[in-house]
Amino acid sequence: MNYLGINVSHEASVAYFKNKQLVNVWYEDRYNYKKHWEPTVKDSFYFSILKNIHFKPDFVCYGSYDKRNSEWYGKDNDESVIAEIQEQLGNPSYYFTGSEHHVYHVLCGKYFSPFNEAMAIVIDAGGAQTHKPGYQEMQSIYYVNNNFVKKLWCHYSCRSFLELDGTWKHGYAPVVVKNINGTECEFSALSVGANEFNRVGFQLGFRGGKDAGKVMGLAAYADSKNKYDLDYSKVTRAKELQEETFDQTCKLIEKAHKYRNLNNFILSGGYFLNCTNNFKYVKKYPHLNFFVDPIAWDGGISIGAHLYYHEYNKKC
Amino acid sequence: MNIIKNVNKAVDLILQQKPLVIFQGSSEWGPRALGNRSILFDPRNKNAKDIVNKFKQREWWRPLAASVLLEHAHDWFDLATLKESPYMTFAVGAKKKAIKHTPSIVHVDNSCRIQTVTLDQNKNYYNLINVFYKKTNVPLLLNTSFNLAGYPIAESIEDITNLDIPFKDVYIPQ
Numbered sequence: 001m002n003y004l005g006i007n008v009s010h011e012a013s014v015a016y017f018k019n020k021q022l023v024n025v026w027y028e029d030r031y032n033y034k035k036h037w038e039p040t041v042k043d044s045f046y047f048s049i050l051k052n053i054h055f056k057p058d059f060v061c062y063g064s065y066d067k068r069n070s071e072w073y074g075k076d077n078d079e080s081v082i083a084e085i086q087e088q089l090g091n092p093s094y095y096f097t098g099s100e101h102h103v104y105h106v107l108c109g110k111y112f113s114p115f116n117e118a119m120a121i122v123i124d125a126g127g128a129q130t131h132k133p134g135y136q137e138m139q140s141i142y143y144v145n146n147n148f149v150k151k152l153w154c155h156y157s158c159r160s161f162l163e164l165d166g167t168w169k170h171g172y173a174p175v176v177v178k179n180i181n182g183t184e185c186e187f188s189a190l191s192v193g194a195n196e197f198n199r200v201g202f203q204l205g206f207r208g209g210k211d212a213g214k215v216m217g218l219a220a221y222a223d224s225k226n227k228y229d230l231d232y233s234k235v236t237r238a239k240e241l242q243e244e245t246f247d248q249t250c251k252l253i254e255k256a257h258k259y260r261n262l263n264n265f266i267l268s269g270g271y272f273l274n275c276t277n278n279f280k281y282v283k284k285y286p287h288l289n290f291f292v293d294p295i296a297w298d299g300g301i302s303i304g305a306h307l308y309y310h311e312y313n314k315k316c
Numbered sequence: 317m318n319i320i321k322n323v324n325k326a327v328d329l330i331l332q333q334k335p336l337v338i339f340q341g342s343s344e345w346g347p348r349a350l351g352n353r354s355i356l357f358d359p360r361n362k363n364a365k366d367i368v369n370k371f372k373q374r375e376w377w378r379p380l381a382a383s384v385l386l387e388h389a390h391d392w393f394d395l396a397t398l399k400e401s402p403y404m405t406f407a408v409g410a411k412k413k414a415i416k417h418t419p420s421i422v423h424v425d426n427s428c429r430i431q432t433v434t435l436d437q438n439k440n441y442y443n444l445i446n447v448f449y450k451k452t453n454v455p456l457l458l459n460t461s462f463n464l465a466g467y468p469i470a471e472s473i474e475d476i477t478n479l480d481i482p483f484k485d486v487y488i489p490q
Contacts, residue, residue, distance in 0.1 A: 011347075025345040030471035112403075217378045220425040228424075230377060273347065275407040275429045282396045282406065294346040294403035 004057045005306030008081050009065040010038040015302035040076045044084035056090045063305035066098040066128040095309050101127030102140045103316045104304025109268035109293030110144050117145035119256040123193035124269035125209050126160045134158045141256045149316050152259050153184045159191040194271040200241045204234050246277045268293035318485045326487040327447045330358050337486040343471050348404040349461035351441030353469045357458040364420030371482050373465040379423035381459050386432040388455035404431040421458050440489035
């Protein structure tokens with residue numbers, strides 16, 4: 001059986017599974033040469049599929065950061081974009097739900113990890129609006145083993161939408177905690193993790209989250225005492241950001257450890273491209289075993305979507 | 317474009333302080349170039365960071381990564397409790413040896429994002445670094461992704477010939 005997993009958001013990717021074996025992963029931007037490309041209805045053709053997929057797939061699982069809401073995303077909402085890609089593939093059977101972005105990150109990390117069971121922490125700039133429109137999942141804690149995955153805690157924030165439009169109709173929201181189907185859920189307007197990198201990245205004159213690596217690189221100069229020809233106010237802000245998000249993540253690691261007392265940790269989501277802080281967790285928690293998802297950015301969603309459907313029976 | 321198929325000739329070009337592209341198999345599954353679509357440079361050259369950042373059109377202050385043979389990694393870097401870093405997901409501490417002999421891959425805070433390499437993980441890349449090690453006593457190479465700033469990693473060999481890329485020496489292992 002030939003299966004595909006396809007990410008239809010940024011870092012658009014195609015994962016090809018033959019039966020249970022991952023054969024290859026292709027990034028569309030390496031074919032169309034538009035970095036971080038994501039498909040729209042008008043521009044949805046995957047050259048990576050044209051070049052590499054010479055058969056009609058038996059089944060396709062789609063993943064996204066959740067653009068289901070056509071009120072916000074207009075004609076480029078997920079279902080419309082997927083319809084275009086389905087046509088390119090010859091309309092095979094498929095599965096899509098926009099609400100499981102973070103669990104796809106977890107399962108991608110689990111696939112590559114050496115662990116049979118682990119706690120998983122996902123942090124990114126904003127994923128699915130699972131429970132409340134406008135509130136994206138930004139941080140979450142999962143338990144995962146070889147055939148079972150459970151979301152234990154999640155933080156949803158409306159920050160991205162506040163940033164887009166200061167008059168956003170829901171206004172600033174207080175932190176609200178709810179237990180939804182056994183998951184402790186927090187709803188807030190806080191900017192955290194990769195979302196904060198996005199925000200501060202723009203403030204520093206970069207391209208937001210796309211230049212997060214530059215912010216990290218700059219932060220390292222903070223102790224160089226004006227030795228270099230750099231704007232040290234920016235350097236200091238970059239370092240503060242590294243420290244703030246490190247502290248936020250440490251709180252999640254400690255919270256996760258309390259849930260199940262497991263020492264194996266999988267870290268996934270775009271924030272964990274932060275190699276500098278990744279090593280600081282290793283140093284701070286020598287009794288824990290950390291594995292960072294090698295495809296922590298949204299490119300890994302194509303793998304996770306396939307695994308969720310075929311190996312975890314769509315249960316979280 | 318100068319295609320090199322012999323590992324010794326490839327290492328000789330690095331020793332001549334030329335950037336060398338290694339191009340093999342399919343591109344990496346993640347965002348990091350891990351020896352299938354990489355540009356390599358001699359890490360001992362104290363000006364390497366400036367040279368590489370300039371021809372890649374990156375800011376001068378940005379750090380560059382390294383690929384190191386796993387069996388030597390702990391001699392050159394402080395990995396704390398990590399056994400390996402095969403996917404280049406950690407910026408570890410550089411030890412005195414690395415700071416002294418390979419300054420171009422050590423960032424201003426004495427960190428370095430490293431990929432540990434074994435024969436099983438990537439045979440051709442391991443062999444290339446190992447030949448460099450035998451000639452220099454340095455078991456690592458400067459490794460940066462095969463692209464220019466703002467562009468994705470090159471997927472096909474045609475990308476090399478169709479685009480105006482200033483990397484002329486390409487090692488394609490046999």
